[in-house]
Amino acid sequence: MTNASASTGPGSSLLGPADVRRLAAELDVRPTKKLGQNFVHDPNTVRRIVTAAELTADDVVLEVGPGLGSLTLALLPSCRALVAVEIDGKLAERLPVTAAERAPALADRLTVVHEDAMRVTAGSLPLAPTALVANLPYNVAVPVVLHLLAELPSLRTGLVMVQSEVADRMAAGPGSKVYGVPSVKLAWYADARRAGPVSRTVFWPVPNVDSALVAFTRHEQLSTVDKKVLFSLVDAAFAQRRKMLRGALAGWAGSAAAAERLLVEAGVDPAVRGEQLAVGDFIRIAEVASTR
Template identity: 90%
Template sequence: MTNASSSAGPGSSLLGPADVRRLAADLDVRPTKKLGQNFVHDPNTVRRIVASADLRPDDVVLEVGPGLGSLTLALLPACRALVAVEIDGVLAGRLPLTVAERAPGLADRLAVVHGDAMRVTADRLPHAPTALVANLPYNVAVPVVLHLLAELPSLRTGLVMVQSEVADRMAAGPGSKVYGVPSVKLAWYADARRAGPVSRSVFWPVPNVDSALVAFERHAPLSTVDQKWLFSLVDAAFAQRRKTLRGALAGWAGSPAEAERLLLAAGVDPGARGEQLGVDDFVRIAEVASAR
């Protein structure tokens, strides 16, 4: 355990291990694998996450899966407002009370939305978020990030804690063994990088995998090509990794010959494989195909 103390320390508003267990017991909450719940109980870790997020005083933070509020309490002093989206009704109901008790001067910065992050749209949120900072459930981390980037154009930056292997895939570049669909789709929206490891010992319950931080910053749109069309191309390119693009894209393009024609027109070798292409290459292929 990174923090040897049983609490966050004298006078601290942050939650320590004893605080997390007491809150969970009071609420009769038992972390579930179904919801991917692993609560952070180490104050040093949440302080590090907030520092790494590099927030501006006027940022509106979106936190997905705040749980018992460990990260929430660390984020509130660093932003103008925080919107927490929590799927668990018991936890969503308790979070404002925890903040009011431990950081009463910051309670008015918090808004809690009880719901599924995969169904969040801009009109469901009380503020337009500018930064995503979250300890994401392992089983939905990539879909959640992609959904929020698509639905919330106001999101400028993000720092998310995910399973270490997922972090590798999200931040990978062409040619890497772990480069694939998540890498390309995230690159469509933003520049991503690994921002450091997180020990499994800072969670309760302790997961059987290590975690890591991924930072991303949204870039200017790469193209006006339809995002769903582009993503269908990416899915097809990686569906059969051993196939060359000429074969892998045959169904998507209509035939192997048409796939080859489109690839050549886009300046891409039909004998290449999906893992060799960057997002710009996929954009060019989609643009050529859209012009048919």
């Protein structure tokens, strides 16, 4: 593997710090907190992400928030096609040009969709993506991942870079202090794990929080229970974390007594808290509730 200084020279495809700043200046783009923009400018980091994603030559990659194209350029050699969803019009327009300039032999693999990721559906994309690989905006990371898993059944794997604390929550298991709504909802779709830390120094501007990678693999559907019922149950269970489930679910079930009956029938101790239940426990409760 070539080193970063060698990889960012005139003949290279990857973007280094000077390239990122030059492109931003050319487009008059100033990273905004509103969009959660922090551009990666370290070639070794994007190489590491691509390696960790374990892509195959047949994969169709979905990248959300490609920005100036640092990760995009690293992904292009490792997949059959890349669909980049970008909400910023200037960035969406410039990305194909950057790919053509820096990776001309691979530029035809890239399709840019100017869209909000939270509005993406299978019908709005030109190809069915098999892998999500993205540096996600901090403020919408969990909703975006859950939305895409719900809307894109073709999506089998993912590797996303998110705020470190969010990564902990996404990958947490029952009993952990950070186990909560994101943990359970992601577990409904996929098996998730932390895949390593990312230094804040690889971003421009440098964020005031650390980042981490989360990898996930979709599993078979766990139940035919209505997802809306299940997710509303999960929301209720964690809305008042300190309460025992019989109390936390009182509003959701109609009363504390009704909640207790549901829990007992589902084989769950009414005196435990939501943070102690695995996704399978929540599914059993939702299934019992759905038969009432």
